[in-house]
Amino acid sequence: MGRIFVIELDGRAYRCKFCKTHLALADDLVSRSFHCRRGKAYLFNNAVNITVGVHEERMMLSGMHTVADIFCCCCGQIVGWKYEAAHEKNQKYKEGKFVLERGRIVDGVDPGFYIDAHPSASDAEDA
Numbered sequence: 001m002g003r004i005f006v007i008e009l010d011g012r013a014y015r016c017k018f019c020k021t022h023l024a025l026a027d028d029l030v031s032r033s034f035h036c037r038r039g040k041a042y043l044f045n046n047a048v049n050i051t052v053g054v055h056e057e058r059m060m061l062s063g064m065h066t067v068a069d070i071f072c073c074c075c076g077q078i079v080g081w082k083y084e085a086a087h088e089k090n091q092k093y094k095e096g097k098f099v100l101e102r103g104r105i106v107d108g109v110d111p112g113f114y115i116d117a118h119p120s121a122s123d124a125e126d127a
Contacts, residue, residue, distance in 0.1 A: 004073055007048040014042070014105045019075040021049050023100060026107075030097060035061070040102040041080060047098040049073045055084050063088045070098060079104045 012026035024044045034041040053069040060067075066085035071078050080101050083094040 006074065009048065012107070014044075014100060014107055016049075016072040016075060016077065016079060017104050017106050018077045019072060020106070021072055021074045023047055023049055023072070023079060023105060024098065034099055036080075036099070036101050038101055038103050041099045042102060042105075043094070044098045044100060047080075047082075047100065050079065050098075052082055062091055065091065065094070070100075077104065 006021055009022040009025050013022045014024045014026065015022055024042075024047045028045040028047075029042055030045055031043040032040070034043050047070065049072065050070045051073050053071065055066055055068050058065055058067050064087040065083055066087075067081045067083055069078050069081050080099040082098050083096065086092050086094050
């Protein structure tokens with residue numbers, strides 16, 4: 001395996017909870033109203049320092065999507081997923097965007113950033 005080059009973001013950045021690697025800028029935040037199996041999640045236009053897993057069809061609450069899990073490039077922890085394709089017209093805005101799970105990221109600036117350590121099963125994105 002080769003050497004890992006990490007991108008350091010300028011400005012308010014969300015980081016991997018496990019190794020503190022920069023993942024996304026607050027300026028790229030699209031929505032805070034997403035949910036996943038482990039709780040709440042954020043939708044971003046862009047993410048860095050990640051590796052993308054294999055594409056798979058996944059039934060979500062909003063319908064069928066082609067997604068790929070995304071992993072922190074430094075520690076290898078899963079941090080969310082990328083929307084590759086949406087099968088419904090009203091969901092096309094998600095294509096090419098990234099979802100970072102709130103319980104797997106930390107806000108590098110806001111000391112009051114809340115991480116849900118005990119997500120409820122009712123917040124499941126996957127059906």
